[in-house]
Amino acid sequence: MDADLIALLPPARERRLARGEALFRAGDPALGLVVVRSGALELVRTSREGRRSVLHRAAPGDTFAEASLFEPRHHCDAVAAAPSVVAVHPAAELRRAASTDPALAWRVAAHLAARLVAERARAERLALPHAADRLLDALHALPAEEGGARRLGGTWKALASELGLTHEATYRALARLERAGLLRREGRGVVHLGVRARA
Amino acid sequence: MDADLIALLPPARERRLARGEALFRAGDPALGLVVVRSGALELVRTSREGRRSVLHRAAPGDTFAEASLFEPRHHCDAVAAAPSVVAVHPAAELRRAASTDPALAWRVAAHLAARLVAERARAERLALPHAADRLLDALHALPAEEGGARRLGGTWKALASELGLTHEATYRALARLERAGLLRREGRGVVHLGVRARA
Structure with missing residues (x-):
């Protein structure tokens, strides 16, 4: 506004x-x-x-x-x-x-x-050639709530379309980022970034 | 200007x-x-x-x-x-x-x-998920010269970077479009679009 x-x-x-x-x-x-x-x-x-x-x-x-x-x-x-x-x-x-x-x-x-x-x-x-980079960049741009959670405005499907990705590529990239400890999903459309679980 | x-x-x-x-x-x-x-x-x-x-x-x-x-x-x-x-x-x-x-x-x-x-x-x-679509869209946006030729302002490499593509993906997409008869390369950085050679 x-x-x-x-x-x-x-x-x-x-x-x-x-x-x-x-x-x-x-x-x-x-x-x-x-x-x-x-x-x-x-x-x-x-x-x-x-x-x-x-x-x-x-x-x-x-x-x-x-x-x-x-x-x-x-x-x-x-x-x-x-x-x-x-x-x-x-x-x-x-x-x-x-x-x-x-x-x-x-x-x-x-x-x-x-x-x-x-x-x-x-x-x-x-213009970022990798789905995971696009996704991380978009998630970093969301405002962080108290405790660091970031909330999608809409669905993952809507975000995928906004990023020029198929849903499949988006879900694959999410899983990959989660495995790499770069994000953690928490309930519907809520993520924490930069967890970097090195265990 | x-x-x-x-x-x-x-x-x-x-x-x-x-x-x-x-x-x-x-x-x-x-x-x-x-x-x-x-x-x-x-x-x-x-x-x-x-x-x-x-x-x-x-x-x-x-x-x-x-x-x-x-x-x-x-x-x-x-x-x-x-x-x-x-x-x-x-x-x-x-x-x-x-x-x-x-x-x-x-x-x-x-x-x-x-x-x-x-x-x-x-x-x-x-946001177009396929390299060939991005490339065609960018080439269609160039002004057509007399005879229908379109001239890149810079190199294919520069265009690739502008489109968020690797050079390899760009050359593969170019070859695919050429085989499909959707474009024809003519000398350095000059293409004709929509040839659609159905032969």
């Missing part, structure tokens, strides 16, 4: 979506900046070969479609993965407001810079 | 770099927006395990370090891969100019949005 940005934005229009309903489809005119209030939206792209892949899953507080402020049309679908409420800050109004408000324009730029840094980190992780 | 942005920027300071010389190192105070005038700079990150990897190679006309306008320090090294000249638009001056010039601030945002879209496309490509 980029509260500094949201505080400066012109008023939003609220949209309610049923599960499976699309907020927009690739090729639709750009709506504007979207903030998820509740539920979850998936950004989905269809490849040249017709393969659909989830680029991103936006949870409450997340913003998306910021690049659509600068482009006439959307490049992916946004589909509700659960009953959802979103706030849409219309592109034209936001552009108009920013044209006389340098603080707002700069705040949009800062928000995009933060997204760019995050996206680069994701690309770097994906 | 984002000429629209560069035209709005406050004056740059020129820096000349010898091959191997660093413009900045991770942890250094953020310099500002950099435009490559000649030569080439590599952005290099060192992982937790001490492995160095090239994140990006910036060629003449390319800009980089735009995220450093919003952060106090650099997160990677920028090293000249050849004798180079760069223009540095200092962060503090750029921020000051943008604070009273909404057109400049918005142009910076637009530039960041374009980088974000490109970085996302890179991450999507890297």
Whole structure:
């Protein structure tokens, strides 16, 4: 949630979506900046070969479609993965407001810079040729709870897909890391890292 | 080259770099927006395990370090891969100019949005689990010359590293794609795509 940005934005229009309903489809005119209030939206792209892949899953507080402020049309679908409420800050109004408000324009730029840094980190992780390295890197990036536990936001299957891995490769890598003492699984979607049991 | 942005920027300071010389190192105070005038700079990150990897190679006309306008320090090294000249638009001056010039601030945002879209496309490509798919996707993204040839900007080795592949995997995938009639190599770093020789 980029509260500094949201505080400066012109008023939003609220949209309610049923599960499976699309907020927009690739090729639709750009709506504007979207903030998820509740539920979850998936950004989905269809490849040249017709393969659909989830680029991103936006949870409450997340913003998306910021690049659509600068482009006439959307490049992916946004589909509700659960009953959802979103706030849409219309592109034209936001552009108009920013044209006389340098603080707002700069705040949009800062928000995009933060997204760019995050996206680069994701690309770097994906460029790691070994599944175990990708997995460890992604797990290290999760916030550590008290006691050092790290909790997956979703399922291992969702993480595998985010990392460009098959489930099988993910489970094999997990088992290998566990045997090497580099992580320990504890209940559903909770891991401890760097255990390094040398016994 | 984002000429629209560069035209709005406050004056740059020129820096000349010898091959191997660093413009900045991770942890250094953020310099500002950099435009490559000649030569080439590599952005290099060192992982937790001490492995160095090239994140990006910036060629003449390319800009980089735009995220450093919003952060106090650099997160990677920028090293000249050849004798180079760069223009540095200092962060503090750029921020000051943008604070009273909404057109400049918005142009910076637009530039960041374009980088974000490109970085996302890179991450999507890297999420493809098969080497041949990544390679085809990267080759399709190159501009087609007259006659349909596509020319690599660098070496196959550099492309392999950008795609998170070993050279061996890249050459195997190339051979497989060629046998399947999906591409044809023609001289150094030139390919034709979609030949689909069904003979």
